Amino acid sequence: MRESTAKKAPETGELSRNQEKAIVALLAHPSISEAAKSAGVSESSIWRWLQDETFRKRYRKAQDKVFDGALGSLQGATTQAVDCLVRNLTCKMPSAEVAAAKTILDFTMKARELLDLAGRVEELERAIAAAG
Numbered sequence: 001m002r003e004s005t006a007k008k009a010p011e012t013g014e015l016s017r018n019q020e021k022a023i024v025a026l027l028a029h030p031s032i033s034e035a036a037k038s039a040g041v042s043e044s045s046i047w048r049w050l051q052d053e054t055f056r057k058r059y060r061k062a063q064d065k066v067f068d069g070a071l072g073s074l075q076g077a078t079t080q081a082v083d084c085l086v087r088n089l090t091c092k093m094p095s096a097e098v099a100a101a102k103t104i105l106d107f108t109m110k111a112r113e114l115l116d117l118a119g120r121v122e123e124l125e126r127a128i129a130a131a132g
Helices: 017-028 032-039 043-049 053-088 094-131
Strands: none
Touching: 017 032, 017 043, 017 053, 032 043, 053 094
């Protein structure tokens, strides 16, 4: 497993080719060991890179992109999920009806709490901006 000794350019925050490959591998594999094998680098290199702020920021940005894509897929299925819950409210199976009702109520309450919290945060941000 011979890896490049190319270092990132400190002034530009660029990552080496191996570091870029390691980020892709970290996203695709559940362990550092597997990611290292896939990227063709040593585990110790990945551990060392994970201590580097530039590498961590780029890894986090890549994770965010993956998460955003997954969230988009979930949002696309939301309507179907709600339709399923609504159907189960009247499916003539009491346990399924209760479970559907509980799920709908739980998510409704959680959404209400989050909206209230978001409003309070916005008010605080406006107050801070006005005071500053």
